[in-house]
Amino acid sequence: MNLLRLSWKNLTFKPLNALLSVLLFALSIGLISLLVSLRKQADEQFDNNLAGIDLVVGAKGSPLELTLNSMYHVGYATGNIQLGKVKAFFNPKHPIVEDVVPLSVGDSYKGYRIVGTQPKILDWYGASLGSGQLWQHDFEVVVGEEVARVHDLSLGATFKSNHGIIDEGEENNIEHDDDFTVVGILAPSGTVMDQLVLTTNQTYWHSHEGHDEAGDDEAEHHHQAHDHTADHAPASLLEEDPEREITSLLVRYRNASSFQALNFPRNINENTELLAANPAYEISEVRRQFDSGQRILGMLVLAITVVSALSIFIALFSSLRERRYELALLRTMGAGRGKLFLLIILEGIIVATIGYVLGLLLSHGILSVMAANISDDFRYSLSPWRLLPEEGWLLVAALGIGFLAAVIPAIQAANTDIAETLTEN
Amino acid sequence: MLTSKDLSFQYPDGERFQFPDLSCGAGETRLLLGKSGSGKTTMLQLLAGLRRPASGDVIINGQSLGALSGTALDEFRGKHIGMIFQTAHFVRALTVAENLRLAQQLSGKAFAASRMYGLLEQLDLQHKANALPGKLSVGQQQRVAIARALINEPAVLFADEPTSALDDENTAQVVSLLTEQAKMVGATLLIVTHDNRLTSLIPQQTRL
Numbered sequence: 020m021n022l023l024r025l026s027w028k029n030l031t032f033k034p035l036n037a038l039l040s041v042l043l044f045a046l047s048i049g050l051i052s053l054l055v056s057l058r059k060q061a062d063e064q065f066d067n068n069l070a071g072i073d074l075v076v077g078a079k080g081s082p083l084e085l086t087l088n089s090m091y092h093v094g095y096a097t098g099n100i101q102l103g104k105v106k107a108f109f110n111p112k113h114p115i116v117e118d119v120v121p122l123s124v125g126d127s128y129k130g131y132r133i134v135g136t137q138p139k140i141l142d143w144y145g146a147s148l149g150s151g152q153l154w155q156h157d158f159e160v161v162v163g164e165e166v167a168r169v170h171d172l173s174l175g176a177t178f179k180s181n182h183g184i185i186d187e188g189e190e191n192n193i194e195h196d197d198d199f200t201v202v203g204i205l206a207p208s209g210t211v212m213d214q215l216v217l218t219t220n221q222t223y224w225h226s227h228e229g230h231d232e233a234g235d236d237e238a239e240h241h242h243q244a245h246d247h248t249a250d251h252a253p254a255s256l257l258e259e260d261p262e263r264e265i266t267s268l269l270v271r272y273r274n275a276s277s278f279q280a281l282n283f284p285r286n287i288n289e290n291t292e293l294l295a296a297n298p299a300y301e302i303s304e305v306r307r308q309f310d311s312g313q314r315i316l317g318m319l320v321l322a323i324t325v326v327s328a329l330s331i332f333i334a335l336f337s338s339l340r341e342r343r344y345e346l347a348l349l350r351t352m353g354a355g356r357g358k359l360f361l362l363i364i365l366e367g368i369i370v371a372t373i374g375y376v377l378g379l380l381l382s383h384g385i386l387s388v389m390a391a392n393i394s395d396d397f398r399y400s401l402s403p404w405r406l407l408p409e410e411g412w413l414l415v416a417a418l419g420i421g422f423l424a425a426v427i428p429a430i431q432a433a434n435t436d437i438a439e440t441l442t443e444n
Numbered sequence: 445m446l447t448s449k450d451l452s453f454q455y456p457d458g459e460r461f462q463f464p465d466l467s468c469g470a471g472e473t474r475l476l477l478g479k480s481g482s483g484k485t486t487m488l489q490l491l492a493g494l495r496r497p498a499s500g501d502v503i504i505n506g507q508s509l510g511a512l513s514g515t516a517l518d519e520f521r522g523k524h525i526g527m528i529f530q531t532a533h534f535v536r537a538l539t540v541a542e543n544l545r546l547a548q549q550l551s552g553k554a555f556a557a558s559r560m561y562g563l564l565e566q567l568d569l570q571h572k573a574n575a576l577p578g579k580l581s582v583g584q585q586q587r588v589a590i591a592r593a594l595i596n597e598p599a600v601l602f603a604d605e606p607t608s609a610l611d612d613e614n615t616a617q618v619v620s621l622l623t624e625q626a627k628m629v630g631a632t633l634l635i636v637t638h639d640n641r642l643t644s645l646i647p648q649q650t651r652l
């Protein structure tokens with residue numbers, strides 16, 4: 020019968036007394052862990068997908084929307100831009116732009132977005148092929164690790180794309196007629212690449228022509244003639260019709276801190292029909308919004324934590340009144356003041372520990388429910404059962420709070436006057 | 445072995461007690477008698493080291509209680525003194541057996557199951573080992589308290605009005621158990637009481 024067991028027996032003898040304390044404590048720990056986990060994983064998600072992109076160029080609209088759509092593949096595009104208007108960006112001798120990746124978006128496959136782009140986007144995002152080869156021809160696709168896993172796609176598999184970026188269920192989907200063929204599957208990279216279907220920009224034009232001119236036999240024939248033929252590698256975008264449209268450009272600067280680079284977005288925004296968005300700025304705006312929300316929640320959590328600590332304190336304090344005689348008895352049986360102090364401290368710490376464990380289960384339970392929903396809407400893959408080092412510190416803090424809440428009752432227990440208590444009756 | 449010399453005690457409210465000297469041998473049983481308010485319980489607490497005397501000293505098994513302090517006194521009490529109170533109190537969350545085991549462990553001795561079950565059997569409590577003390581009758585509770593006081597084979601056994609809550613039958617049983625068991629472990633037994641049923645049973649008496 021060591022002290023820990025004695026404390027445990029005391030607590031479980033009247034479990035309802037401790038229940039409220041445990042639940043409040045679990046609630047506060049759970050909320051803290053939830054906030055920390057969400058924040059941490061959101062930050063990582065943002066950081067992993069920065070891909071060294073200095074500028075996003077697209078159609079006029081909201082710069083935040085453009086950034087989120089082009090870099091994170093969340094939300095809607097601001098519109099399309101004509102190739103002719105952005106040809107200058109592709110010039111290898113451009114004084115500011117070092118490199119550029121064109122994006123065409125708008126179609127999807129069972130909830131996963133199809134992105135028309137060039138293979139160098141993989142290098143930008145630090146992703147690599149897990150198997151197969153890169154897309155070279157129209158209607159060849161390389162699928163992200165998650166897409167392949169969820170929809171059981173293997174090399175050589177074919178599928179039809181859906182018009183639109185949201186999976187609206189079997190009946191509401193408008194399918195394009197053309198078959199895409201999986202030629203490669205990406206290795207998991209922890210970036211948004213895991214969740215994309217990649218193909219050429221030109222594929223978008225072909226599939227939309229086919230869609231727009233459905234029923235036109237000649238167009239159909241034209242398609243069959245030119246689809247999936249090994250000798251037809253898409254021409255450089257620069258050689259395509261300047262009237263053709265893409266959605267946006269991801270841009271890397273030669274020297275991001277140069278004076279010209281700093282003024283570049285403003286020049287574009289003021290002098291052209293294009294929108295240039297600085298992702299670093301847009302993301303810091305998102306983070307700022309996040310921060311202020313988190314501050315408010317943080318205050319709420321602090322209040323709950325204080326109340327839960329108080330509840331531990333009150334529960335111990337009132338149980339001491341009932342147990343005065345018991346404590347005096349322990350003294351007559353040879354337990355010193357130190358042991359009584361420790362006995363009560365341990366009760367506080369046990370409550371805190373149980374609360375901590377329940378709290379983590381609560382927060383990670385919520386995360387795993389969220390993970391299922393969030394992945395579709397936000398291209399945001401949560402790892403619900405990942406424990407953070409912060410949560411280790413949270414345990415230390417929880418034990419500290421358990422200790423602090425118990426320390427006054429424990430001192431009182433240690434100072435029990437045996438003789439007075441025993442003669443009270 | 446229990447001796448006391450020149451014991452006196454001063455309550456903060458000014459009430460002062462002067463107590464007679466005591467000297468009891470091992471295995472001796474003695475009654476400490478007095479009207480209520482005569483300071484019987486106070487003297488018992490001084491003898492058990494639960495209070496500090498204003499003057500004088502108590503010596504148990506050659507150890508002066510005045511020379512011990514704090515944890516050392518608590519430990520000495522756990523090892524060498526057994527106490528029985530008017531109403532039996534226990535750690536309510538623990539079973540009878542666990543309460544006895546706790547007493548054994550708090551005294552710093554190793555847990556001896558045979559000693560515990562032997563005692564419970566002698567006190568006719570073997571079937572109550574796993575019951576919570578709160579579920580026992582008053583007489584049974586007092587017997588468990590006796591078992592707890594005896595489990596460490598103390599040098600001195602103090603009983604403070606152990607029979608005042610019991611009927612005649614239980615009183616006779618408890619007194620005979622107390623004296624018997626104290627003899628078996630060679631403990632000095634000091635019973636503080638104003639219960640006249642005991643005076644005829646125990647000839648050695650000190651009056652306050």
